[in-house]
Amino acid sequence: xxxxxxxxxxxxxxxxxxxxxxxxxxxxxxxxxxxxxxxxxxxxxxxxxxxxxxxxxxxxxxxxxxxxxxxxxxxxxxxxxxxxxxxxxxxxxxxxxxxxxxxxxxxxxxxxxxxxxxxxxxxxxxxxxxxxxxxxxxxxxxxxxxxxxxxxxxxxxxxxxxxxxxxxxxxxxxxxxxxxxxxxxxxxxxxxxxxxxxxxxxxxxxxxxxxxxxxxxxxxxxxxxxxxxxxxxxxxxxxxxxxxxxxxxxxxxx
Amino acid sequence: xxxxxxxxxxxxxxxxxxxxxxxxxxxxxxxxxxxxxxxxxxxxxxxxxxxxxxxxxxxxxxxxxxxxxxxxxxxxxxxxxxxxxxxxxxxxxxxxxxxxxxxxxxxxxxxxxxxxxxxxxxxxxxxxxxxxxxxxxxxxxxxxxxxxxxxxxxxxxxxxxxxxxxxxxxxxxxxxxxxxxxxxxxxxxxxxxxxxxxxxxxxxxxxxxxxxxxxxxxxxxxxxxxxxxxxxxxxxxxxxxxxxxxxxxxxxxx
Numbered sequence: 001x002x003x004x005x006x007x008x009x010x011x012x013x014x015x016x017x018x019x020x021x022x023x024x025x026x027x028x029x030x031x032x033x034x035x036x037x038x039x040x041x042x043x044x045x046x047x048x049x050x051x052x053x054x055x056x057x058x059x060x061x062x063x064x065x066x067x068x069x070x071x072x073x074x075x076x077x078x079x080x081x082x083x084x085x086x087x088x089x090x091x092x093x094x095x096x097x098x099x100x101x102x103x104x105x106x107x108x109x110x111x112x113x114x115x116x117x118x119x120x121x122x123x124x125x126x127x128x129x130x131x132x133x134x135x136x137x138x139x140x141x142x143x144x145x146x147x148x149x150x151x152x153x154x155x156x157x158x159x160x161x162x163x164x165x166x167x168x169x170x171x172x173x174x175x176x177x178x179x180x181x182x183x184x185x186x187x188x189x190x191x192x193x194x195x196x197x198x199x200x201x202x203x204x205x206x207x208x209x210x211x212x213x214x215x216x217x218x219x220x221x222x223x224x225x226x227x228x229x230x231x232x233x234x235x236x237x238x239x240x241x242x243x244x245x246x247x248x249x250x251x252x253x254x
Numbered sequence: 255x256x257x258x259x260x261x262x263x264x265x266x267x268x269x270x271x272x273x274x275x276x277x278x279x280x281x282x283x284x285x286x287x288x289x290x291x292x293x294x295x296x297x298x299x300x301x302x303x304x305x306x307x308x309x310x311x312x313x314x315x316x317x318x319x320x321x322x323x324x325x326x327x328x329x330x331x332x333x334x335x336x337x338x339x340x341x342x343x344x345x346x347x348x349x350x351x352x353x354x355x356x357x358x359x360x361x362x363x364x365x366x367x368x369x370x371x372x373x374x375x376x377x378x379x380x381x382x383x384x385x386x387x388x389x390x391x392x393x394x395x396x397x398x399x400x401x402x403x404x405x406x407x408x409x410x411x412x413x414x415x416x417x418x419x420x421x422x423x424x425x426x427x428x429x430x431x432x433x434x435x436x437x438x439x440x441x442x443x444x445x446x447x448x449x450x451x452x453x454x455x456x457x458x459x460x461x462x463x464x465x466x467x468x469x470x471x472x473x474x475x476x477x478x479x480x481x482x483x484x485x486x487x488x489x490x491x492x493x494x495x496x497x498x499x500x501x502x503x504x505x506x507x508x
Contacts, residue, residue, distance in 0.1 A: 019296045021286030028282075028301065032275030042273045044308070045301035047282065054298070 007040045007172050010062035013047040014055055014073040014083050015153055026155050027072045034162050037204060037221065039172025040068065050074055055086035063090075063148050068169065070162075073153030075142065077119040083150060084143075088127040091145055098126035101141050108139035112212035134164045138211045144168075160208040163219040176225050178232045182216040184242050185209065189216065192238040196231065203231040261294045261426050264316035267301040268309055268327040268337050269407055280409050281326045288416050291458060291475065293426025294322065304328055309340035317344075317402050322423065324416075327407030329396065331373040337404060338397075342381040345399055352380035355395050362393035366466035388418045392465045398422075414462040417473040430479050432486045436470040438496050439463065443470065446492040450485065457485040 011031050017023040028045055035042040043066060048054040055074070062069045074083030088095040102124040109116055123140040126132065133142035133149065135157055142151040142161045151161040166177060182189055186209045197205045203222040210217060218235055222228040243249070265285050271277040282299055289296040297320060302308040309328070316323045328337030342349040356378040363370055377394040380386065387396035387403065389411055396405040396415045405415040420431060436443055440463045451459045457476040464471060472489055476482040497503070 013299075018282070019286055019299070020290050021283050021288075021296075024280070024283040026278070028272070029275055029278040032273055034275075036274050042275075043303065045267075045273070045299075047299035049297065 007068075007170060008043045008066040009035050009040050009068040009070060010043060010066040011045045012055070012058050012062055012069065012071040013045065013153075014050060014071060015047075016049045016080070018047055018073075019049055027153065027158050030155065030159055031070055031072070031162070034166075035171075037223075038166065038169060038175050040169065041172075050080045050082055052082060052086050052089065055083065056090045059087065059090045059148065063146060067147065069148045071148065071150050072158050075123065075140070075150060075152055077122050081122065084122075084125050084127065087143075087145060087148060087150055091127060091129075091148075093128040093145075095125050095127055097121065097124045098130075098132070101126050101132055104132075104139050104141060108212060133161050136160045136164070136208050136210060136217050156208065159206060160217070160219075163206055163208070163221070166221065173223055175221055175223050176228050177219055177221040178228060180218040180220070180232065180235055180239065182218055182239050182242070183248060184216065184239070184246055185214060186216045188242045188246060189218075189238055192241070193218070193235070196234050196238065200227065200231040200234070202227055205231070205235070261322075261424060262297045262320040263289050263294050263322040263324060264297060264320040265299045266309070266312050266316055266323065266325040267299065267407075268304060268325060269301075270303045270334070272301055272327075273303050281407065281412050284409065284413055285324055285326070285416070288420075289425075291477075292420065292423060292429050294423065295426075304334045304336055306336060306340055306343070309337065310344045313341065313344045313402065317400065321401065323402045325402065325404050326412050329377065329394070329404060329406055331376050335376065338379050338381065341397075341399060341402060341404055345381060345383075345402075347382040347399075349379045349381055351375065351378045352384075352386070355380050355386055358386075358393050358395060362466060387415050390414045390418070390462050390464060390471050410462060413460055414471070414473075417460055417462070417475070420475065427477055429475055429477050430482050431473055431475040432482060434472040434474070434486065434489055434493065436472055436493050436496070437502060438470065438493070438500055439468060440470045442496045442500060443472075443492055446495070447472070447489070450488050450492065454481065454485040454488070456481055459485070459489070 013025055018025045032042050046058045048058050074081045084095055105124055126143050127145050130143040130145035133144055135141050137157045137160050149165055151158050186207055202224060203220050206219040208217045220228060220231055267279055267281060272279045286296050300312045302312050328335045338349055359378055380397050381399050384397040384399035387398055389395050391411045391414050403419055405412050440461055456478060457474050460473040462471045474482055474485055
């Protein structure tokens, strides 16, 4: 178990609401399970407030020490969402409006009839040199810079972002995934999906509602490709059933 | 808000099971609420594994930085419970069997018919110079040394220990408490107690089953003494009612 072969991770949870007890964190457990599934050793978690100095210091400590760093929280539209500023400061890079992020947000806002304003456009500010992390739920992207992965604090969005970055991570174990666009809302497939999850405990099934699109992205993940394919077929069956019930035309073969 | 007048705290959660995701932490939220109630500013949380180096390093970082440090986890009877060892190492003191801790444990074990063995006696090892923190639930004590308060990881025991140390902490706000021995198990008063908690949102009501004793310690806490007294009377009423129902003689006036 030399330090060369171990893949490690640190998690930084950012938010006054966690430290005051007003919001109970559930992201630590989700990131912990995610890392375990991928053979990544989550070695340390820190929780800090929405404070520039505290975020920069913790971030620098964790990113020097672990293979990967994940952060959750502080990337929303309000004044106390300063995670992007803190990450840019820690890396010593500017924080411009990112053209791609702005386009993603404006496309979603056009669908949902949401007004473009300065506060919302804060969410398009991305440190220079970072790659976007797709947010299939509400469009506002996270980003990766160096070994640091910056994600939303809202649990369902955080989990969708974990699914988005999973294929980019080198874990101790190769994990395969399949994404299925359900074409219906979560309520129409939640029951049968829970039954399938019980039948396939070795295949993790995530469900991510697509705000403003009326559909749900289902992500299946397993180290066992054969079981994954079997589970994916079963999920496609319940999706087809939900479509018939809703009077929707059958999905394409692919 | 100078650093002289602010009362701060750091929390160190210790345990592999949290970092693997097998156990979902609920102590962070409980300590956060506890600190908020007492006017203590919980400033940072760290989660580390059952690793000597990691515990000592995090402990030393937090205890130098904050008014109080709380730790949860790693004080049980098994080989991976090394928190007491790590705290003794961090403070540079020996870790002998503590006579008072041993007596507390042996008294409880006598009641419950539990065998005294070497593994269990690990729980009586307390760093030299530390004060015990009473564990009303299962007897195995926590301890305080310097500004560090070492508590169990089991949530109900952790919360009972928080109640035990509350009167010793200087918060930003004076909080009063009343302890009531219910004389019955939790099941006999849980329902009415929940109704009272809803009626008195400004009085925190904690319920701590006393293992092997068939009774429950109820702890009420509030900054408002008048409301606390009112709530305590109401709790004594439901306790008396539960006693009548169970055919127990009425409790003493006190």
